Structure formats: structure tokens, C-alpha cells
Amino acid sequence: MDYFLTEQQxxxxxxxxxxxxxxxxxxxxxxxxxxxxxWSIVKDIAASDLFRVFLPVExxxxxxxxxxxxxxxxxxxxxxxxxxxxxxxxxxxSIPIFLYGNEEQKRKYLPEVAAGRKLTAFALxxxxxGSDASGIKTTAVCDGNDYVINGTxxxxxxxxxxxxxxxxxxxxxxxxxxxxxxxxxDKGTPGFTFGKKEKKMGIRCSATSELxxxxxxxxxxxxxxxxxxxxIVTMKTLDLSRPGVAALAVGLAQGALEAAVxxxxxxxxxxxxxxxxxxxxxxxxxxxxxVEAGRALMYASAKTIDSGVKNYSEEGAMAxxxxxxxxxxxxxxxxxxxxxxxxxxxxxxxxxxxDAKINQIYEGTNQxxxxxxxxxxxxxxxxRK
Amino acid sequence: MNIVVCIKQVPGTTDIKxxxxxxxxxxxxxQSIINPFDCYAIEEGVHLREKCGGKVxxxxxxxxxxxxxxxxxxxxxxxxxxxxxxxxxxxSDTWATSYVLSKAIQKIGSFxxxxxxxxxxxxxxxxxGPGIAEMLKIPFVAYVSKxxxxxxxxxxxxxxxxxGHETIESSLPAVITVSKEINVPRLPSIRGTMKSKSAKxxxxxxxxxxxxxxxxxxxxSPTRVVKIFFPxxxxxxxxxxxxxxxxxxxxxxNLEGII
Numbered sequence: 166m167d168y169f170l171t172e173q174q175x176x177x178x179x180x181x182x183x184x185x186x187x188x189x190x191x192x193x194x195x196x197x198x199x200x201x202x203x204w205s206i207v208k209d210i211a212a213s214d215l216f217r218v219f220l221p222v223e224x225x226x227x228x229x230x231x232x233x234x235x236x237x238x239x240x241x242x243x244x245x246x247x248x249x250x251x252x253x254x255x256x257x258x259s260i261p262i263f264l265y266g267n268e269e270q271k272r273k274y275l276p277e278v279a280a281g282r283k284l285t286a287f288a289l290x291x292x293x294x295g296s297d298a299s300g301i302k303t304t305a306v307c308d309g310n311d312y313v314i315n316g317t318x319x320x321x322x323x324x325x326x327x328x329x330x331x332x333x334x335x336x337x338x339x340x341x342x343x344x345x346x347x348x349x350x351d352k353g354t355p356g357f358t359f360g361k362k363e364k365k366m367g368i369r370c371s372a373t374s375e376l377x378x379x380x381x382x383x384x385x386x387x388x389x390x391x392x393x394x395x396x397i398v399t400m401k402t403l404d405l406s407r408p409g410v411a412a413l414a415v416g417l418a419q420g421a422l423e424a425a426v427x428x429x430x431x432x433x434x435x436x437x438x439x440x441x442x443x444x445x446x447x448x449x450x451x452x453x454x455x456v457e458a459g460r461a462l463m464y465a466s467a468k469t470i471d472s473g474v475k476n477y478s479e480e481g482a483m484a485x486x487x488x489x490x491x492x493x494x495x496x497x498x499x500x501x502x503x504x505x506x507x508x509x510x511x512x513x514x515x516x517x518x519x520d521a522k523i524n525q526i527y528e529g530t531n532q533x534x535x536x537x538x539x540x541x542x543x544x545x546x547x548x549r550k
Numbered sequence: 551m552n553i554v555v556c557i558k559q560v561p562g563t564t565d566i567k568x569x570x571x572x573x574x575x576x577x578x579x580x581q582s583i584i585n586p587f588d589c590y591a592i593e594e595g596v597h598l599r600e601k602c603g604g605k606v607x608x609x610x611x612x613x614x615x616x617x618x619x620x621x622x623x624x625x626x627x628x629x630x631x632x633x634x635x636x637x638x639x640x641x642s643d644t645w646a647t648s649y650v651l652s653k654a655i656q657k658i659g660s661f662x663x664x665x666x667x668x669x670x671x672x673x674x675x676x677x678x679g680p681g682i683a684e685m686l687k688i689p690f691v692a693y694v695s696k697x698x699x700x701x702x703x704x705x706x707x708x709x710x711x712x713x714g715h716e717t718i719e720s721s722l723p724a725v726i727t728v729s730k731e732i733n734v735p736r737l738p739s740i741r742g743t744m745k746s747k748s749a750k751x752x753x754x755x756x757x758x759x760x761x762x763x764x765x766x767x768x769x770x771s772p773t774r775v776v777k778i779f780f781p782x783x784x785x786x787x788x789x790x791x792x793x794x795x796x797x798x799x800x801x802x803x804n805l806e807g808i809i
Contacts, residue, residue: 173744176744177740180738180739180740180743183737212739214741214742218740
């Protein structure tokens with residue numbers, strides 16, 4: 166299918182594909198096995214300008230917004246979802262800065278992110294808060310010209326490796342979600358350390374870590390948006406990042422489909438390749454339709470967002486839920502098509518199936534996001550355009 | 551620090567086919583690429599520029615379509631490019647090529663370091679780098695695997711020799727050819743590629759660089775390719791008969807016949 170990409174968008178796709186095939190593919194199994202953060206690939210991504218793709222031109226980005234992000238993420242994820250997540254999570258971490266940062270904050274941080282000199286992370290989840298953002302226990306208390314932060318964030322992607330963190334903390338517990346605020350915290354700030362490094366089922370080369378704040382002082386200038394705006398910052402950031410999660414899933418499923426086709430063509434049973442068996446053909450056909458449907462919804466949502474509409478919670482959620490459920494099905498079927506070999510770690514589909522699961526969980530579980538979609542569907546008074 | 555990188559566009563395959571009638575390479579249907587060894591030269595030039603400042607000028611002698619190789623070099627981070635192209639250069643051997651490139655480099659004027667790949671994929675001679683140094687009367691180091699220091703008119707480099715490494719100091723300007731151990735070439739960047747599409751690449755002719763007619767092209771080339779041929783592959787099998795001892799004796803005498 167042709168998604169009518171512009172010349173620059175095609176360039177992004179071609180380059181991301183080269184990074185994926187030349188730098189990621191040869192090492193993905195090893196990175197997974199060793200649970201090793203892919204720093205050398207991050208440097209390649211930076212050198213090729215891919216960290217600039219989604220950032221505004223004024224801050225040394227390429228201004229390709231959500232569509233550009235989806236193109237790059239899909240290509241990277243086709244080779245390794247873990248590496249692609251590292252990249253996508255950096256985009257996630259930069260979104261609150263360019264959506265809610267003041268001019269000074271944007272000038273300070275975004276060019277560094279664009280050049281890939283610094284990675285970012287976004288920290289909302291805690292042991293008592295995730296889908297329920299009102300369960301946040303981390304506090305930020307105003308003290309003179311500073312805020313003093315205390316608490317622990319959990320399951321933070323790029324945690325420990327990123328330099329720039331946007332964290333959500335309660336500045337006023339009495340106001341519920343309206344008492345949450347967003348802060349920029351630099352790695353190395355006294356009182357800010359890293360806790361447990363998680364051992365995961367999939368996306369094992371990506372870093373997932375606890376952030377621990379113990380009387381961590383940050384100046385008032387590090388408040389992102391207004392005091393009490395933390396919940397809005399969170400919602401708008403995740404709305405914008407969700408097509409990128411769809412892209413992680415689409416790329417992953419595309420990679421699994423290709424691996425399954427490749428294996429099936431070479432696997433002989435009953436005197437011919439298994440691709441001669443109609444049952445296998447139909448599985449591959451369903452997988453191909455599924456991937457393309459996910460990709461179409463991903464681009465449609467990203468283009469809608471980039472067109473400048475005000476509210477796009479529903480579009481982002483639809484793309485994310487559909488594509489990630491799709492990727493779980495497609496990677497599972499890819500293992501099935503590859504049979505016994507597919508279950509072995511010598512073949513890539515085993516890793517892909519493990520990598521797929523988290524996509525249904527993070528950045529809004531697919532259950533919570535169905536609530537978001539249903540809410541929009543039910544509040545509409547008329548048929549959609 | 552001004553760096554000149556010399557590159558060559560070559561067929562992107564080692565499976566070269568030769569027209570038996572004309573004794574020339576069949577280039578139709580074969581994709582052209584930057585000579586892979588030259589990619590290390592480009593990377594080293596760009597890396598030095600990032601470290602020391604200055605600019606990297608990439609230069610090639612070739613037909614008009616070699617423009618594509620220069621644009622790719624710009625997408626990899628080089629600043630400027632020059633295509634040296636003239637019908638009069640056709641048929642140049644390594645001697646004449648070295649002459650033409652040295653004249654073009656003299657036209658560029660100010661340079662501190664000239665970097666070439668250690669050899670090309672198609673010609674395989676490794677002679678043009680040293681040829682340029684000879685014609686420009688400046689020092690030359692081959693098979694450089696590491697640049698240890700460069701600046702203030704001097705450089706210290708490591709070069710590969712059969713038994714290990716050799717460290718060499720030299721004054722600048724100088725010519726080096728680099729081996730693949732020196733770096734890992736980067737992939738093109740998006741900004742670089744956009745820049746490469748609109749970059750103006752001047753074409754310098756024999757006249758522009760002041761090349762004398764009898765020193766370039768076929769006229770300036772002492773080498774004559776009389777014939778190019780593939781060695782004939784022959785297979786002959788002989789079944790040995792008799793008992794084990796007789797077969798072994800026969801085998802040994804056959805082998806001795808070959809040696």
C-alpha cells in the first residue's frame with residue numbers, strides 16, 4: 166500500500182531501514198540475551214539525525230511530527246522492538262517539553278535531544294499509580310525558590326540511561342488529579358537516584374528502572390507548565406505518543422510476518438514447502454491483512470494529529486489498541502507458522518512474540534484505552550464526519 | 551584543518567564481467583557505488599573535521615555520472631565536492647590519474663591532509679594515493695590504521711605492516727591511504743542527504759586544472775592493457791584401479807607430476 170510519503174518522509178524511512186538492517190539486525194539476539202542497553206545503536210540513530218525527526222524545526226528538529234515518528238519507529242521496530250522502544254520513549258519524554266515547556270526550557274533541552282546527545286524519559290507510574298493517575302504518592306513541596314521531591318517511580322523506560330526526566334508529582338494532595346504537577350529533573354541532581362533495574366519478558370535491551378527521589382531539590386524554573394497542570398500534561402503527552410506505540414506494534418508485526426514467510430518457503434513437509442498448504446497460506450494472508458490494517462489506522466491517526474485538531478484522544482487510542490492487539494496475534498501466528506523452530510531462541514519470532522505483549526500494556530492498557538474510545542463514542546451527539 | 555578526500559566510483563560487485571571483444575568492463579546493469587575503501591577515508595576526514603574544525607573537500611575523477619558518488623559523500627558529512635571530468639581523461643592509468651588528481655588538488659590550493667582509500671575494488675592497484683604524493687612532492691604513508699595526533703603542521707599515525715604496526719611521524723601536508731581498521735563508517739544523515747540533493751558540484755575540465763594533454767588520458771598512460779582474460783577452468787578425472795598399494799603409488803606419482 167502506498168501512504169504517499171513526501172520526499173523527506175521517504176528519506177526518513179530509507180535511513181531508518183538502513184540503521185535497522187545494518188546496525189540492529191546483526192546484534193538484536195545478543196542484545197536480547199544479554200539485556201544490554203543499545204548505546205552504540207543509539208549513537209548511530211543520533212548520527213543519522215533520526216532523533217530530530219519529530220521535533221519542531223525551531224529547536225533543530227525536522228518538524229515531521231507524529232507521521233515522521235511513526236515512520237522511523239516502524240522501521241526500527243521491524244528489526245527490534247526493544248531498540249525502537251528506546252527511541253520512541255525518547256520521543257515520549259520530549260513531548261511534554263515541547264508541548265508545555267516555556268521558551269527557556271525548550272531552548273535548553275530540545276536541541277540536545279534533537280542531536281541525540283541526551284535521552285529523555287517520562288515518569289508517571291508508581292506502585293500505586295498507573296492506569297489510575299490519581300494514585301500518585303510522589304510529592305513535590307514548595308520551599309522558597311525550590312520544590313523538594315520525595316517518592317519512587319516504577320517501570321520507567323530509559324530510566325538510568327536518560328539524562329532528562331519529566332516526572333509527575335503531587336503538589337497538593339487535597340485537590341486530587343488537579344493537585345499533580347510536572348517537573349523536569351536532570352540526571353545527577355542530588356537526591357535523585359536509580360533503584361531496581363527490571364528483568365523483563367521481552368524488549369529486554371531497553372532499560373526499565375525505578376527512579377528514587379529523596380529530598381531532591383529542583384528550582385522552580387523546572388516546573389513544566391503550571392502548578393496543578395500535571396494531569397493535563399500527562400494526558401496530552403500520552404495522546405500524542407500513542408501513534409508511536411502503534412508504530413512499534415506495526416513494525417514488530419511486519420518483521421514477524423516476513424520471518425514467517427521466509428521460514429515457510431524453506432520448510433519442506435510432505436514433499437513440498439509448507440507454503441503450498443492452504444491452511445498456512447490463509448494464516449499468512451490473515452497476518453498480512455492485519456498488519457496493513459494496523460498500519461493504515463496508525464497513519465490515519467498520525468495524520469489527523471498532525472493536521473492540528475484539538476482533541477485526538479480517541480484517534481491515538483484506536484491506533485494503539487488495534488495495532489498492539491494485532492501485533493500480539495500476528496507474532497503468535499508467526500511462531501505457529503514456524504512450528505517447533507519458531508519456539509526456539511535461534512529464530513527471531515520467539516523474541517518477537519515476547520516483545521509484543523508489553524505493547525498491549527504500556528502507555529495506557531488496552532482496557533483503559535477502550536474506556537477512552539467508548540467515552541468519545543458515547544458522548545457524540547451526531548454521526549462522525 | 552583542510553582535508554581533501556579522493557574517492558572513486560566503482561561497480562558495486564566483485565563479479566565483474568569483461569567484454570571479450572573490447573577488453574573493457576561491462577558496466578551495464580551494474581550498480582555504481584563509492585569504492586568501499588574510500589568510505590573509510592571519508593569517515594576519517596569527517597571525523598577529523600569534527601575534532602579539529604576546518605573543512606573536508608571530496609574529489610573524484612570520472613565520467614559525469616560520478617556526480618552521484620560525490621553527493622553520497624556529502625550525505626556522509628563532507629563539506630564540498632569537486633568532479634574532475636573531461637573526455638581527455640578517458641583511459642587514464644594510475645599514473646595519469648595521479649597526475650590529474652594532483653593538478654586538481656593544486657587548484658583547490660590550501661590543504662593539510664589528503665586521504666585516500668588503500669586501494670579500489672575494481673583496479674586493486676593501490677597506486678593512486680602514493681602517485682598523488684609523488685606528484686605533489688609531499689610525504690606519504692600507506693595502510694594507516696590510526697591517526698594518533700594531527701595538527702600544528704605535523705601528524706603521528708599508525709600503519710599496518712605484515713608483522714604488526716609501525717608508528718610514523720611526518721610533516722604536513724601529506725598524503726595517507728587508510729585501511730578498514732581505522733574506523734567504522736557512519737550511515738548518511740537526513741540533513742546531509744537533503745544538503746547533498748541541492749549541493750552545487752563544480753565540474754573541472756583539463757583546461758580548468760591546467761592539465762597538459764600528453765600527461766592525461768591514454769596519451770599520458772604508460773600502461774597498456776594488451777589483453778584481459780579469465781583463466782580457463784578445466785576438470786579432469788581419472789579413476790585409479792588396482793589394490794590399495796598400487797592406487798597410492800599411482801596417486802603419488804600423479805601428484806609429483808603436477809608439482
